[in-house]
Structures are given as structure tokens and as C-alpha cells.
Amino acid sequence: AQTVTQSQPEMSVQEAETVTLSCTYDTSENNYYLFWYKQPPSRQMILVIRQEAYKQQNATENRFSVNFQKAAKSFSLKISDSQLGDTAMYFCAFMKSLADGRAGNMLTFGGGTRLMVKP
Amino acid sequence: GAGVSQSPSNKVTEKGKDVELRCDPISGHTALYWYRQSLGQGLEFLIYFQGNSAPDKSGLPSDRFSAERTGGSVSTLTIQRTQQEDSAVYLCASSPDFWKGYGYTFGSGTRLTVV
Numbered sequence: 001a002q003t004v005t006q007s008q009p010e011m012s013v014q015e016a017e018t019v020t021l022s023c024t025y026d027t028s029e030n031n032y033y034l035f036w037y038k039q040p041p042s043r044q045m046i047l048v049i050r051q052e053a054y055k056q057q058n059a060t061e062n063r064f065s066v067n068f069q070k071a072a073k074s075f076s077l078k079i080s081d082s083q084l085g086d087t088a089m090y091f092c093a094f095m096k097s098l099a100d101g102r103a104g105n106m107l108t109f110g111g112g113t114r115l116m117v118k119p
Numbered sequence: 120g121a122g123v124s125q126s127p128s129n130k131v132t133e134k135g136k137d138v139e140l141r142c143d144p145i146s147g148h149t150a151l152y153w154y155r156q157s158l159g160q161g162l163e164f165l166i167y168f169q170g171n172s173a174p175d176k177s178g179l180p181s182d183r184f185s186a187e188r189t190g191g192s193v194s195t196l197t198i199q200r201t202q203q204e205d206s207a208v209y210l211c212a213s214s215p216d217f218w219k220g221y222g223y224t225f226g227s228g229t230r231l232t233v234v
Contacts, residue, residue, distance in 0.1 A: 004161075035222050043208060045162075045225035091161060095222070106152075106175075107223065109162040 002027045002094050006110035013082045014118050020067075021077045021113050023092030031097040034068065034075045035107070039089040048090070051075065053097075079115075087117045121145075123226035125211050131232045132201055140196040140229045144213030151194050152223060153186060156208040165209075168194065201233045 003026045013019035036048040051059045067076045092110040124143040144151050153165040164178035168188045188194040208230050212223035
């Protein structure tokens with residue numbers, strides 16, 4: 001079974017500064033996907049960024065980037081130029097990659113990090 | 120539809136009553152998932168549907184929980200004889216092609232409060 005750990009329950013950052021959210025995971029799989037989801041007060045989970053484990057290059061999406069360290073099983077999220085709208089819960093998630101496609105690919109989530117961006 | 124739609128948005132029920140939560144996935148999405156999010160916690164997998172295959176019910180916490188998906192589209196999660204520990208946000212998600220790992224599209228959830 002996979003586990004995902006987010007060691008920072010809460011973080012805060014000043015507007016326009018950079019913040020890094022940590023995530024570690026435990027798996028015996030070699031092929032998998034990692035995700036960061038944002039959950040604002042509206043409750044809807046919004047996909048922020050996605051990384052495929054077989055790709056060494058770190059994924060980037062505008063102000064969001066990841067530092068993926070496969071050997072260390074670490075997947076941190078960096079938010080640059082933080083904005084007030086970035087205030088939300090952030091969840092790291094893991095998904096196995098199944099070759100046969102018969103079984104469901106369940107997302108396993110970490111416990112979340114509450115990020116507050118201060119003006 | 121344009122997104123995953125869940126109803127009701129909020130539900131307050133008395134302990135011991137049955138409740139039904141509805142999820143309408145994105146049209147054409149073959150995979151549908153239910154998760155539970157207790158206060159301040161991460162997401163707990165409940166059940167998964169893929170096309171016409173038998174659902175993966177491995178995450179259902181007790182036999183009071185059941186779910187069905189009619190016609191490969193709308194899904195209903197039923198909780199019988201609700202208990203206070205069932206209070207949580209129930210999130211539904213759908214996906215067009217699960218094995219490519221594109222992740223899910225989530226609805227806004229149903230907040231269930233058992234009093």
C-alpha cells in the first residue's frame with residue numbers, strides 16, 4: 001500500500017514571496033504519477049500540477065513548480081510570487097500506473113497543508 | 120455537463136436516518152470515484168466505478184454504506200442508519216481515462232452533518 005505524508009499542517013507566506021510545501025511518499029512501485037491539488041473554501045479540488053515518475057524533468061505550470069526526487073520519494077511544490085488567491089488547502093496525491101488497465105487507479109492523498117497568503 | 124455536479128450541497132440529518140448523495144459526472148467520463156473528507160483531514164477513498172465493470176468497494180467503511188451507478192452516468196451514495204461519525208464532506212470525482220493518470224475532476228462535495 002502507498003502512503004503520502006505532508007509534514008506541514010499549516011504554512012503562511014507574504015504576498016509576492018515564494019513558499020515550498022513538502023510531500024513524501026512511500027511505495028514499492030516504479031511507475032506512478034504524483035499530483036498537487038488545491039482546495040479553496042469552495043471545497044472543489046483543483047488540479048495544480050502533475051508529474052510522471054518516469055520523467056526526470058520537474059513539471060512546471062506558470063507560478064507552480066515541483067522538485068521531484070524519485071530516489072528520496074519526495075515531491076515538493078514551490079509557489080512563486082504568491083497571490084492572495086493561493087490561500088487554500090493543498091493536497092499531495094499518488095496514483096499507481098497499471099499496465100493492464102483493469103483495476104482502478106485510486107488516488108492516495110496526504111493529510112494536506114493549509115496555506116495562508118498574507119497581504 | 121461542464122463539470123462534476125453533486126447534490127445536495129449541504130445535508131443535515133438526524134442520527135439513524137438514511138441519506139442519499141448524488142453525483143453527476145462529466146459527460147463521457149467512464150470512471151467515477153467517491154471520497155470522504157472528515158474535518159481537517161485528507162481524503163479517504165470509498166468506492167470506484169469503471170464502465171460496466173464491478174465496482175471497487177474496498178474503501179467502504181461499513182455495510183451501512185452502498186453506492187450505485189445507473190447507466191454508466193449518475194451515481195448515488197447511500198448511507199443507512201447514519202451515525203455522528205459519518206459527518207464529513209463527501210466528494211465525487213470522474214475521469215475520462217484512468218490508466219493514463221490524468222487525475223480526476225472533482226465536484227464541490229456534499230457536506231453531511233449528522234445531529
